[in-house]
Amino acid sequence: MIPASFDYVRAESLSEAFQALGADEDAKVLAGGQSLLPLLRLRLAYPATLVDIGRLPELRGVRDEGDHLFIGATTTHDEVLKSPLVQTYCPLVAQATATVADPAVRHRGTFGGSLAHADPAGDLPAVALALDMDLVAGSAEGTRTIPAAEFFLDYLETALAPGELLLGARVPKLGPGWGFHYTKFHRVAQAWAIVGVAAAVRHQDGVIAEGRVALTNMGAVPVRARAAEAGLPGVALDDRTALRAATASADDATDPPSDLHARPDYRRHLARVLTERAIRSAAA
């Protein structure tokens, strides 16, 4: 299909972007367009104006800021997954990003767009949650920081205020002793996750000290599997029975959707199996 007509503004500076967004309540940010353009083409969204933020250098790239990395919102998926900083300090982000769609989409789609779009089937929201990223938002009024745990409000809905831009995210370097794994369960390579699991595990001498688990596509928002996390400390990695017992509650706080690819009971089952596997892989 083809989109309805809209105005197009290419912001040459951040303030111009803020101004264009503030001036029109039906304006929408355009980043890589990989989620927004399909919505326009299917005529599921009718924004009056698109404000293109693709040319703002301050929003693009990965910076080392000491105990965390700052990943700019318009850094493309491809740039993120090839960034040596990301690979070294935040490998979970690189792993999850590598599973997003295909090379063509990854060359246009952006890190910030994925978070701002807040599709519960998207791979990066769960990673943001598992790593406790801080999301940095900006508007004409200034900037503010939103913890990932408070960012995803509902299906395709975030804590960003109207007219507010996501500038990027501070991603904590979890440091030595941590292992990571992102598991994506999907039917064809280009498809979205039926269920995804982002896992981070700190372990010593074969015993889990601390684990974090966040789930993709198990509800309207990404879900932190707190109950499973609580059971992890003290579990020996080679004790499959104990690990299975700990991860049996992985689906506790979830409200999985029902669609053509999976009904809720199956998604719950997958969340449990895949969480156990993700933890083992993360610790391997």
Place this chain on the structure above:
Amino acid sequence: MTETEIGRARRRKEDARLITGRTQWTDNIQVPGLLHVAYLRSPLAHARITRVDVSAARSRPGVVAAFSGQDFAAEQGSLPCAWPVSDDVVIPDHPPMAVDTVRYAGEAVACVIATDRYKAADALDAIEIDYDPLPAVTDMPSALADGSPLVHEAGNKAFTWTFAQGDIEAAFRDAPVVVERTYVQQRLIPTAMEPRAVVAQTDGDSFTLHTSTQIPHVLRVMLAATTGVPEHKLRVIAPDVGGGFGSKLQVTAEEVLGLLIARRLGRPVKWTESRSEGNQTVHHGRDQIQRIALAASAEGVLRGVKVDLLADMGAYLMLVTPGVPLLGAFMYTGIYKMDAYDFACTGVFTTKMPTDAYRGAGRPEATYAIERAMDELAKEIGVDPLEIRRRNWIRHEEFPYATAAGLTYDSGNYEAATERAMALFGYDKLRAEQADRRDRNDPVQLGIGVSTYTEMCGLAPSRVLGSLRYGAGGWEHATVRMLPTGKVEVVTGTSPHGQGHETAWSQIVADALGVPFEDVGVLHGDTASAPRGMDTYGSRSLVVGGIAVLQACERVKEKARTVAAHLLECAPDDLEFTDGAFKVRGTGAAKTIQEVALAVFAAHDLPEGFEPQLDAGSTFDPESFSFPHGTHLCAVEVDTETGMTTIRSYVAVDDVGNVVNPMIVEGQVHGGIAQGIAQALFEEAVYDADGNLLTGTMADYLVPSAADLPTFVTDRTVTPATSNPLGVKGVGEAGTIASTPAVVNAVVDALRPYGVRDVPMPCSPERVWRAIQGGVA
């Protein structure tokens, strides 16, 4: 001659332009004053249209016209069905644009014509239309049940068709083993890379239609009959066409309406479908429920096969809709011997997009049922699936063989193909690994799937088509002409849409006339330049059209021989033709065919009565079908905890007879296997109970890509066809026909320890997981 062209892996002449897209795709065509059409489509599966008002759309910016079905009612006719299969067939009126009733979601109900595509699409919003909803009819058993809402007044049964040979009752009476199963062929959406597109032009009383079609020739006849445009005033052009798989073997509503709109407005118009529009309104494939029963001896030797088929027609009968299941009717006996065969098919109307030919058309369905059921028989008897096949297949020394389904297979060697496949696959080693994993209760189980298929290709002997009540013949035409400079032009009636005819025909001509491969050009797909043809579908192009090319070359050569003899002052019989030259036996005197071509052009010195043209036409109507066959073996790993199936290895040994271009054959086999795997594991068109298509976009309708497929190991055995002079059999559908049962047999084989004996297609992880939870499915 040093090396023949036939058999060489020539790179395809057409690839540079097709791959770069710098070519005449229909949507690339620009014409001065071109207008664009957008269609408003019914959101309801079944409804009465109570009011349509397009007037507000007419005043939208850029809009030139807007029409509803009522505006075309007097002239639009009915979309044709060329295959009235039986006496009882019901062929309902099928208006290109719905006038008072819609019968599937997506049916066109109005249109806007504007100066660009965007304005046309925007103005659809302004059309006012009211519907009175009627109940949807979405599945065949309920459609046939008493009291079902009716899709058409005449009832929901489209036809019944039966075939019987041998004493089926005797075969089943007291049979030591009877295996009875029901399989569902899910509905599929053919997904050609190039969406459909139409450009219709008129200069008053004559019309030119560019369309992304497989069948420019058939289309011209049908459009003339439907629209009343006289055939000689209608030129149909299939420019480069990006795939079809049967979906462009059709006379579509948009083609008819394009002509009507151009006639109405006197302006050229274009329509290009979007992908989601296409998912709804390109004819779909498969959608059958198959009940198959095998009767066998205690040793598993087949006595008879009984098939009872329900075939979902969708809402209307399109070009060959009712014929598709019947093409399968002759293939349910597969490669096996038996005393009796009984087939019955009921065509059923539902409020869904009509079905029609999709790669393999009837034959993949039949092959699936028999190959799945043979595995069940093997299980019942307690022997290996390959052993049950050995006990039943036609042995190579038994050809020609008259099957219980009434065909005569001319040639084949199932033993050789199977032996080769087993060796490449490492069959015994994989069976050992499977046993080991079963013993260890490995959560990842191994399954091995076998498919020993055959198919009928080379559609088709005209007299056979006639006996099946098909509305046309199955011949094919070619004209071959030598140009003054010694180059050769081939005019073919086939209509390639990705198959590489320009390359393959060049190879045939190069050998036959002794000219360089590069010196041959091929014209196709335009009824003005290539007026005679039956087009491309059913793996027919090489087997029928290629033979016409060869025969035309022979005629050209004989003409040239007369001229060469005249120039060399000898008798035609004194000449031998080698390396592109006529040589007088025993002397050094010779004329190249290029020299002869120039001499004919000049016409200064020709034999008495020789018309100065070095060209010839030939129309080939095959005597019988050809029967490619092969053995496909598939190994899958099934993760029993998640239900995920991963294909670990895939071996295909096909026997397609002689091979003109091995690279093209390889390409067809690879693409075919991919499409068959897609049916086994990924693709399904899903309608909800209200008749809404839930798989309208590519995010929901899962077409696998290279990343989802294993490396295919392919090889060939060669048993030449005896029914044509090239000994070729056709390869366009083989992979699709063979691979689906190979994969599903493998999945079920992996799950045997869990008591599973079937997983409905596509074998999605969820279905596999549920089958494991539920045991016997």
